[in-house]
Amino acid sequence: MAVLEIKTAGDPVLKQTCAKVEKIDKRVKKLLDDMAETMYATEGIGIAAPQVGVSLRIIVVDVENKRYDMINPEIIYREGSAIDAEGCLSCPNLFGDVERAEKIRVKFTTRYHKDKEIDAEGLLARCIQHEVDHLNGRLFIDIAKNITRGKPNRETEQVK
Numbered sequence: 001m002a003v004l005e006i007k008t009a010g011d012p013v014l015k016q017t018c019a020k021v022e023k024i025d026k027r028v029k030k031l032l033d034d035m036a037e038t039m040y041a042t043e044g045i046g047i048a049a050p051q052v053g054v055s056l057r058i059i060v061v062d063v064e065n066k067r068y069d070m071i072n073p074e075i076i077y078r079e080g081s082a083i084d085a086e087g088c089l090s091c092p093n094l095f096g097d098v099e100r101a102e103k104i105r106v107k108f109t110t111r112y113h114k115d116k117e118i119d120a121e122g123l124l125a126r127c128i129q130h131e132v133d134h135l136n137g138r139l140f141i142d143i144a145k146n147i148t149r150g151k152p153n154r155e156t157e158q159v160k
């Protein structure tokens with residue numbers, strides 16, 4: 001496994017719509033492991049493939065000591081709305097308030113080729129929505145309000 005370089009805002013790879021993964025091969029599994037290692041090394045709770053320069057629909061999240069590797073994630077249900085502070089490994093030192101659905105259902109394929117659906121709420125739901133946005137070329141700073149530099153304006157700040 002390896003800690004990969006994080007691409008930051010301004011890099012064109014972050015503005016692209018990522019391609020679907022057609023085949024879950026060794027390369028994809030290695031990418032998942034490297035993304036996870038990079039996320040843990042940078043103390044993030046989520047990471048999307050374009051953040052390490054790969055334009056594929058892959059995210060890894062770990063909000064409460066449970067890691068999810070999601071290939072081709074798709075949010076198939078959204079309920080409610082919540083505003084909270086976010087940050088992003090690709091936007092160092094920037095924080096802002098983002099409105100997201102409060103509860104979601106996400107469908108994805110696991111590294112073992114299984115199709116899975118999970119329901120998420122709170123921070124996990126927020127994190128998944130933030131990462132799926134990355135797959136569509138969208139950064140939180142494109143949609144955030146009250147962007148601040150240096151420190152979050154709320155205590156619940158998490159970096160994704």
Ligand code: NI
Nearest residue numbers: 088089090160
């Ligand atoms: Ni991010």
